[in-house]
Amino acid sequence: MPPKAPKQNWTLPDHNSKKSHKVAYINARIIDPESGFDKKGALLTEGEKIADFGPALFKNGVPKGIEVVDCEGHVLCPGLVDIQVHFREPGQEHKETINTGSKSAAAGGITMVVCQPNTKPVLDNVPIVEFIKNRARETSYVNIRAYGAISKDMKGETITEMGLMRESGVVVGFTDDGLPVMNSLLMRRALEFSKMLDVPIAQHAEDLNLSNKGCINEGKISTKLGVPGIPNASEAVCVDRDIHLVALTGGVYHLLHASTHEAVESIRRAKKMGLNVTAEAAPHHFTLTDEAVLDYKTFAKMNPPLRAEKDRLAIIEGLKDGTIDAIATDHAPHDQESKRVPLTSAAFGIVGVETMLPLSLALYQNKTLSLRDVLGKMTWRAADIIREKRGRIKKGAIADLTLIDLGMEWVVENDKLSSKSKNSPFDGRKVKGRAIRTIVSGQTVYTLG
Ligand SMILES: [Zn+2]
Known part of the structure; x- marks a missing residue:
């Protein structure tokens, strides 16, 4: 039996969500390509924004009332x-x-x-x-x-x-x-x-x-x-x-x-x-x-x-x-x-x-x-x-983030693409690296696994 394909989940963003909702992403390898920041640590979102991040954040645990996402060492980038x-x-x-x-x-x-x-x-x-x-x-x-x-x-x-x-x-x-x-x-x-x-x-x-x-x-x-x-x-x-x-x-x-x-x-x-x-x-x-x-x-x-x-x-x-x-x-x-x-x-x-x-x-x-x-x-x-202030991990920036499993090996299968159309020349190609969580304005819209 081949291993079961990991489950994909999508959630549409809730445009009326609470501005005060906090999520702690712990055990992440945080990479901000613009500044070159690349360190193990945690990142906190509050509402749609990045409130804080760094190696010292939540060193003594995450306070009660904050949702926790364990990144298991994977790359968290813009x-x-x-x-x-x-x-x-x-x-x-x-x-x-x-x-x-x-x-x-x-x-x-x-x-x-x-x-x-x-x-x-x-x-x-x-x-x-x-x-x-x-x-x-x-x-x-x-x-x-x-x-x-x-x-x-x-x-x-x-x-x-x-x-x-x-x-x-x-x-x-x-x-x-x-x-x-x-x-x-x-x-x-x-x-x-x-x-x-x-x-x-x-x-x-x-x-x-x-x-x-x-x-x-x-x-x-x-x-x-x-x-x-x-x-x-x-x-x-x-x-x-x-x-x-x-x-x-x-x-x-x-x-x-x-x-x-x-x-x-x-x-x-x-x-x-x-x-x-x-x-x-x-x-x-x-x-x-x-x-x-x-x-x-x-x-x-x-x-x-x-x-x-x-x-x-x-x-x-x-x-x-x-x-x-x-x-x-x-x-x-x-x-x-x-x-x-x-x-x-x-x-x-x-x-x-x-x-x-x-x-x-x-x-x-x-x-x-x-x-x-x-x-x-x-x-x-x-x-x-396109003159958009995105694509950066910074305090106060909109929390658009991607969690990437750099080591995940998978095969592109056109039938399994979630696009309505299936026209890819990469059908059957073995590739490495995959997004396992996608976060838009502080809300998870996609998870894998
Ligand atoms: Zn063109």
């Missing part, structure tokens, strides 16, 4: 922040909803996500921002933020009312993700606004004419399979144009899901020039190459596509030297009808929120990055990009 997910609500609730997507995120140790605006209708005006806010409050396990669209209906023509969307809350930046902003003048205007609003313009960097309906990376594998490819240049020319526009405007630019060595090099150069530029990479881009398409077919089809080994290594180098600030999943759920079709007609995207943590921890396990650096890219560095 809740993970995933700055790129597609939760499909409104419009494609058969693929995912804010409820199911956030449930999946909580199981991955994530406490805050940024939803992309390519919903139906597009998140391009204040009433839809209000809709997202209400759905989040009623149905989400984790903190929901969103990017507003840059252009109305993501048509790449008319700029949206960015200031109003930003003011109404939840919106932490702007993007037309799913699509690039191809129009350079529109991009210039968006960057000008970003400077005034101090929020990022997040680009899905792609020249659609160059991509020319390609479906996977242009290279040996696309030739072998006889399918149209997307060249590296498609991403590279867009990033390079954008950097010229950032230099022109002084705007705030964020590169979504960097996939090519050329893009990493361009961002590195832009940072050296002192431009206000950040970048993220997705776990699949530093874990797999386009060879995976041979095994996983449409489940390895995403945009930007899996690239060559040279690109994968460049992404890792970018993570190491800080060119790439953050890790984000680009969680893109699709139903069977969208994926059980030929490679050329299948939808782009894979689910990712439940596998981000172990796939990223592999960089620590193989000694590429320190534990502090890996966790940093999924916490405070990600939070900084």
